[in-house]
Amino acid sequence: MSHAAQASAHGPAHGEGQQHPIKLYLVIWGLLFVLSAFSYMVDYFRLQGYLRWTLIIVFMLLKAGFIVAIFMHMKWERLGLKLAILTPPLALLVLIGLMAIEGDHTFLTRLASFGQEAAVPASVHHD
Structure with missing residues (x-):
């Protein structure tokens, strides 16, 4: 069996036109919005000290992780x-x-x- 026949037998190749469900992207966009809202709430509630900076950094790292994993396709x-x-x-x-x-x-x-x-x-x- 040729390589092309094997690829078509196992479905589309990973890098060639693989589409991820739009629902996944919408869920991640919503999650990024919620994490950003939490980050702004840290300022709104005027948290101070280590708690403030810990929460800001945690929300920032979570958002960066989701962006890298999903939108930059690192998950796959x-x-x-x-x-x-x-x-x-x-x-x-x-x-x-x-x-x-x-x-x-x-x-x-x-x-x-x-x-x-x-x-x-x-x-x-x-x-």
Whole structure:
């Protein structure tokens, strides 16, 4: 059996004209709208501090995940392609987290060793 005959026997090829149901796209658009509304509600209810930023980042990552998975068709891609696209940003997030932890450690070490005056840069002091 030829390759073309095998492809037609198993249905359309993945990359050749595969159509996803319009209902899926409408549901995702609705979900993106709801997540955006939740994100705006964080400001509307005037949440502050870590709760505010945690909720904003969670809603942002959920929206980005749905956009990448559905509208960029990552849900239907092979694992190798997913890893090639998603691993570098995830590695950057890990490195940013490590730098934030190291920065906090350095700041707290300065406070413990030299006191409050040494922790504040000299350009901030107004004599």
